[in-house]
């Protein structure tokens with residue numbers, strides 16, 4: 001052990017290089033994991049929750065997906081059931097239907113969302129995007145519209161918006177709520193397609209008081225995909241209890257793009273990081289191999305004096321273990337330190353290109369980071385394992401030296 | 411002195427095969443060494459002295475023939491078994507540079523005891539004692555590159571004898587030393603032999619050393635040609 005440390009100190013330059021080869025991958029991994037974790041959490045808290053909720057209860061439909069959702073006419077018992085289900089922290093009802101929004105000279109296909117204005121604030125960030133006017137209030141007769149749609153229709157705050165609902169279950173219905181608020185979302189598509197009205201207004205549009213299309217629920221204690229199992233549990237629990245003709249849809253099906261993205265995000269990250277780890281291991285291997293070559297004579301003496309192969313190997317491996325442990329700890333701590341610092345400073349403002357991309361996906365434009373202690377420890381451990389395994393080859397070479405030949409070495 | 415057989419060889423042969431040519435380094439050596447002997451092997455360069463020492467100490471394997479050390483046959487021992495045999499029964503002193511550079515003189519002296527698994531306090535105590543006996547305790551905490559060749563070689567002898575092996579094999583221990591230093595080293599080993607009964611076998615050309623041995627073997631072309639007790 002003492003000899004191992006002295007060997008490492010004897011050639012400082014080389015040891016520092018080996019140390020760097022260990023520090024950098026761990027540091028990067030901690031940083032990248034924190035970004036991935038932050039991204040996942042952000043997607044869960046802002047995107048998945050936004051519009052879809054963690055799970056929804058809907059009526060089963062023969063109609064192809066993507067069309068109008070079937071109406072649930074007497075929802076009271078179903079709503080109570082969802083509300084009473086263990087794990088459901090919050091829920092709301094919603095009536096969504098495709099409609100035509102029209103001004104005197106133009107019309108555009110949109111999606112009307114009938115919501116409970118007080119409750120919907122919890123999931124839909126539209127109220128935060130209000131740029132002009134106000135958001136809906138309980139019992140509101142008005143409508144909030146995206147700035148993009150408004151421009152297309154050539155309307156302004158205070159004007160009436162003609163809504164032509166056409167639901168396959170009930171046929172046509174018309175309403176003409178006044179525009180009370182204008183929102184400006186980062187994602188222009190959202191501002192072009194979604195309008196929100198009070199639930200009662202939407203129900204009038206389908207001429208079915210009390211009707212809804214979905215119950216949107218949230219499960220408690222879900223901060224990211226790592227908590228998704230809690231959602232799955234509740235979905236399973238609800239699926240057992242709801243009457244025939246209804247279905248429970250989990251987040252992954254409600255937001256397949258995000259679920260898909262999240263499914264590949266981690267494997268992709270690990271795949272890229274593996275390269276860094278292998279590179280680090282390769283550098284350690286080479287440096288140690290070089291130092292073994294330089295010490296051939298000394299190793300020959302050690303073997304001649306009676307060190308067994310295992311003993312010689314363990315001498316070399318202990319050097320690798322010291323480098324790996326010190327490097328991994330330094331890398332992990334500095335990575336964690338930087339993550340902590342960035343968090344304290346309020347996250348990473350994303351560069352322009354990404355801002356748009358993130359915004360389109362409904363994500364924040366400042367990336368907050370998230371990493372767990374377990375991830376930090378595992379990052380360090382992974383590097384230690386890789387580095388020590390890489391040392392196996394030079395250690396093996398050292399143990400295989402024939403003492404007589406090795407001592408003849410210049 | 412009671413003649414206790416310590417080491418013997420039977421028709422020992424070593425042939426080195428190198429690209430095309432084969433060199434017969436030892437050509438049938440029959441040899442008996444007894445505990446407490448202070449013996450030298452002399453002979454011209456290339457006569458096989460080093461090779462013989464290596465085979466006797468289990469550092470290398472013969473092409474044919476047998477080596478018995480302390481009643482144990484070396485043939486058929488695995489690599490690690492040979493390592494353990496060297497560790498416990500043989501002390502080596504080589505021509506030069508055989509201290510471990512990252513260890514101090516004291517640590518070098520204690521190194522074989524460390525390999526033997528002797529407790530730290532014990533080995534430090536014994537290493538200090540032998541360094542004191544050999545008159546180099548003042549260098550105990552120096553690294554090898556900070557002390558002279560003669561002192562390094564004394565430390566190497568200290569390391570070879572400290573664990574009380576059955577035999578010390580020394581290959582040209584004085585070859586890199588000046589005359590005065592050589593004499594001091596030789597006297598030191600002679601004393602260890604006389605006072606502790608340590609058995610020494612040297613391979614050497616050094617007449618100063620040859621003058622001090624009890625027994626002189628001469629090796630020519632891989633054969634023992636003379637065996638002279640004095």
Ligand SMILES: Nc1ncnc2c1ncn2[C@@H]1O[C@H](COP(=O)(O)OP(=O)(O)OP(=O)(O)O)[C@@H](O)[C@H]1O
Pocket residue numbers: 426427428433434435453454455456457458459460461462613
């Ligand atoms: N590893 C080897 N491969 C090939 N030939 C070898 C090897 N080691 C020794 N020899 C040859 O074996 C013969 C005996 O060598 P050895 O080193 O035992 O002689 P020596 O008596 O110790 O000589 P010196 O006095 O020069 O040290 C020499 O001819 C030498 O060239």
Ligand SMILES: [Mg+2]
Pocket residue numbers: 459460461581613
């Ligand atoms: Mg020789």
